[in-house]
Amino acid sequence: MTEFLESVLRGLGTGSVYALLALGFVIIYKATRVISFAQPAFMLAGAVLVTYLVGPVGFWLAVLIAALLTAGLALGVERVAVRPMVGRPAFVVAIITLGVDVAVRVVVNGFIGLDVRHVGDPWGLRTVAIPGTGIDLQQRHLGAFLTTAVLIAALFAFFRFTRMGLAMRAAAYDQEAALAQGVSVGAVFALAWGLAGGLAAVAGTFAAAGASVDAGLWLIALTALPVIILGGLDSLPGAVVGGLAVGTIQELAASYQQHAPWLGGNVSVITPYVLMLLVLLVRPYGLFGTREVERV
């Protein structure tokens, strides 16, 4: 039982990182109807920025500044590479983001260099015991989970109560009608990219907490793809639930795989994709996605 609960808590920690990444994908998709494959690069860029900033300003401030800088980077990418493509087929834009991803990662890799770089989080691999249960919880997972919860609450408030949040929801529903009300769709696109960039930076930092930042960190962001397809491409709650579910199942698979030796080692790596496959067989539009209405 203890092992099970520990796995679940670990899963919620890693799942939070997936949820943050998936939220970025979904926000961009809802605003622009394009899947941005540049998220992994923003995540890596954010983590690397934190490794540079953590020395002078401390961890939390470093995360904040890195998130803002990455959001700025995402804004720039949107303005230069994506905005001129508005109105072109979504496929073309998606391929452009793929190119942006590779380009940004190459530049960022240059800054990683040969040394081992740490994000300098205050937790490392230390654990905290939950009193009375004998469960050990890694502090970094707790940190990731709480930070994600705060960010999601802030996002919810933003979309629910602010003028730009409302404009983004409206533009996601009907772009032309939003234009007719005087919403600047360009601003909505830019904001979506900025938000996604900032979230990716935070996700990257927590993905690297307790370990080191290397060029392979971006692979974690690939897991966000099954997460968004699982949760439904256009659903923010779906991204959160999907992220936490995928993280939990991945950790459970890692803990219990010795009971099924015929699966071989490291089966947890493919569990997100297996889960996605199973969900898609039952609900092709994801758990929370809008059912595509086909008119005949």
Next chain:
Amino acid sequence: MLQVRNLEVVYDDVMLVLRGVSLTVPPGGIVALLGANGAGKTTLLRAISGLLEVHDGAVTKGSVTLDGDPIHRLRPAAVVRRGVCQVMEGRRIFAELTVEENLRLGGHTAHRQIPARLDHVLGLFPVLAQRRRHTAGYLSGGEQQMLAMGRALMAEPRYLLLDEPSLGLAPRLVAQVRELIATINAGGAGVLLVEQNATMALSLATHGYVLETGQVVLDKPAEQLLADDDIREFYLGLGAAAGAGRRSFRDVKHYRRRKRWLS
């Protein structure tokens, strides 16, 4: 004064949809724009409100001016800020948002005035005040039309462009919409009313334009249009033969009307 001068609009670089259209909406007046499907009425509204770009259309000649300043190259947001609002055909409300959120969004460009405007609009549409927190998609067709008009009013427009506000509504609701347009106009806003329901439009308007295949073919005060024989036959269904009782389709020689307008 909202003026359209010799406007030419092309879709996809090849489809010439408006061919030299000129039209004037005086401040505080109601102007009706009639025409069959595909005549270019909606395109004209899009050209005024800046929504052509979404549909790959472009103004190739002529101009749209608001009090003398050209506005046809502006972005939709800038046009709204200058006080020209379009209520699109088919209502196009944000079905997933609540009624109040829809209205708030209408005030996007004038967000400081939102609370005051919200009170004003809810006072004008008591139905919406009752359903303030409801999801807009669950409103009835008539209520949705009210919402679409209320949403446009949130920006405090000086000119309101209405695209078929009576579309798909029962006669009693059409009468209600008609009264609302009169009320809005009495509040000082100029209205450009695009309608298939010519009787309703001409009973409200002071001046009317008839658009056919991208050209203005008739341009007269509303009461003269109402009395015009061709208008009575083709738009009001009160043909010259109306007095002579029923007409047989056997006598109709052309489905496609061949008529040169001399006016």
